[in-house]
Amino acid sequence: MRLLIDVSGVSFTVGREPEPKKDQNGVQRVDRNTAAPMWSVQLVAMDDGGAEVINVTVAAPQPPKVSVGQPVVPVELQAIPWAQNGRNGVAYRATDVKLVSTSKSSASASS
Numbered sequence: 130m131r132l133l134i135d136v137s138g139v140s141f142t143v144g145r146e147p148e149p150k151k152d153q154n155g156v157q158r159v160d161r162n163t164a165a166p167m168w169s170v171q172l173v174a175m176d177d178g179g180a181e182v183i184n185v186t187v188a189a190p191q192p193p194k195v196s197v198g199q200p201v202v203p204v205e206l207q208a209i210p211w212a213q214n215g216r217n218g219v220a221y222r223a224t225d226v227k228l229v230s231t232s233k234s235s236a237s238a239s240s
Contacts, residue, residue, distance in 0.1 A: 134206045138176050143199050145171035147192035147226075160188035168192040170226050172203065185221045193226040200229040 149157040150167040158167045165188040203223035
C-alpha cells in the first residue's frame with residue numbers, strides 16, 4: 130500500500146547530498162516501471178512536534194539539484210510500509226525534490 134503524505138505543515142531541509150541508491154552489489158538501482166536510475170536524498174523533516182531524518186528515493190535521469198542545508202519540498206511524497214525477514218519500516222519515495230522558492234528582493238515571484 131502506498132500512502133501520500135500531506136507535507137503542508139512540514140518544512141524540509143537537505144541533510145546530505147543526493148547519492149545513487151545502490152543494491153547489495155553496489156550497482157545503482159533503477160525504477161521497475163520507467164528504468165530511470167534511483168537516487169537517495171536525506172531530508173530533515175520538521176513540524177510542531179519536532180524533527181525526523183528521512184531518506185527519500187527519487188527515480189530520475191539525473192539526481193535532484195539540491196545541496197546540504199537548502200530548504201526543499203518533496204513532490205508527491207509517499208510512505209511505503211514494508212516488512213521483510215522479521216524486520217519492518219517505512220520507505221519514502223517522491224517524484225522529485227525541489228528547492229523552496231524564496232525571493233530576497235521586493236519583487237514578487239510568480240509560480
